Amino acid sequence: MIQQGTKTFRNISLALFAGGFVTFALLYSLQPLMPEISEAFAISPAHSSLTLSVTTIAMALTMLFIGSLSDSLGRRFIMTAALVVSSIIAMISAFSPGFTELLLLRILQGVALAGLPATAMTYLSEEIEPSSLGYAMGLYISGNSIGGMAGRFISGVITDWLSWRAAIGFIGILGLCAAVIFWLVIPPSRHFVKATPGFKKIIPLLWSQCRNTRLLCLYGLGFLLMGGFVTLFNYIGFELTGKPYHLSQSVVGSLFVVYLMGTLSSTWMGRLADRYGRSNVLGIALGIILAGAVCTIHPDLWVKVIGLALFAFGFFGGHSIASSWVGLVADQHKSQANALYLFFYYVGSSVSGTGGGLLYSHLGWIGIVGMIGVYVVIGFILCRFLIEKVKEHTRLTF
Secondary structure (H helix, E strand, O other), rough: OOOHHHHHHHHHHHHHHHHHHHHHHHHHHHHHHHHHHHOOOOOHHHHHHHHHHHHHHHHHHHHHHHHHHHOOOOOHHHHHHHHHHHHHHHHOOOOOOOOOHHHHHHHHHHHHHHHHHHHHHHHHHHOHHHHHHHHHHHHHHHHHHHHHHHHHHHHHHHHHHOOOOHHHHHHHHHHHHHHHHHHHHOOOOOOOOOOOOHHHHHOOOHHHHHHHHHHHHHHHHHHHHHHHHHHHHHHHHHHOOOOOOOHHHHHHHHHHHHHHHHHHHHHHHHHHHHHOHHHHHHHHHHHHHHHHHHOOOOOHHHHHHHHHHHHHHHHHHHHHHHHHHHHHOOOHHHHHHHHHHHHHHHHHHHHHHHHHHHHHHHHOOOHHHHHHHHHHHHHHHHHHHHHHHHHOOOOOOO
16 A cells, blocks of 8 residues: 555645646636626526536536446546546537536536546545545645636636636636646556446445445535535625625636635645544534634625635535545445545535525525534534444544
8 A cells, every 4th residue: 555755655646636626627617607607698696506516416426326437447547538528528618609508518527527536535545555545635635625726716817808708618728738647647556456347236335335324424524515615605706796895707716715725724634634533623624614604794805705715724624534534434335435425525516506596595695604504513413423433333543
């Protein structure tokens, strides 16, 4: 198994950092553009959020099956193909003649994007020594956070300079460049054992994972973490481009620099979790998420920005801990366990992201923060229940 500090560990970290960068840049590049898309196609904010929701739900469903496909074709091939195809679809999306066509292309992009996140976690758990896994997972997720930040920032700036269509096309070109880096750097799997994909067995295997109460707690945490995160950042653009702020798309896009806090927290909290216990650090992350959400209620713009930074810090730290915990508590079939975590994770994005639009339309920003507060409370309950179940079944550090 590969340990931290070796050249191979650095190559894997660089490759998956680039892969995570591409995945989140492509997935979330349209998020700050929702006000522009809403205006361009004369649709409501909730409808414009479908450009993200349909992509994430397509990713979630595809992840349930693509893990088994990687058992046959190999992790490296699936991850590389996912990055290339999804980048090409992004460039095609720039020429969408209507909203329906844009949604269809975003669905296809979600199917393509599923290949990397569904396989990367399994690749890491197979290749990285357990004591270094938290740090490796944190580096991978830091690529997600920087990619999400860059995608949002670049698309906002290009939209102000040119158009939202030009922004989507440019992100696609950027994705292809990062995909080449990924392909050149990622080392072949050393502990991968090729197997014939048993698609008929997938549903029973997935159901067997759902009977593991420890995994169900982690799946619920993934749903809540991602649901709250996407909802907050889906509608902050509407809040800040409207009264009384009237910020431009470039300025709103630049606010996503707070994702750098996620880069810091995912690696730092991953290390803390390896040292002091996952449940302890996860509880801290949930508290930071709640504090950040409450700060965004304040009318002062700088307090809102601080709130966004705190929220991103807590979210990426919490996600890095929960996702790395899945492979450790799964009794068997870790690939399917990871796929189910990501399924619930992205379903949380789709359901909460669009549902939050209805709350925003009726209750305004306080409705968004109230929903996130409920999610955090449920998250604390699940975390406590998980601790008890882990104590009963294993001596793993919790």
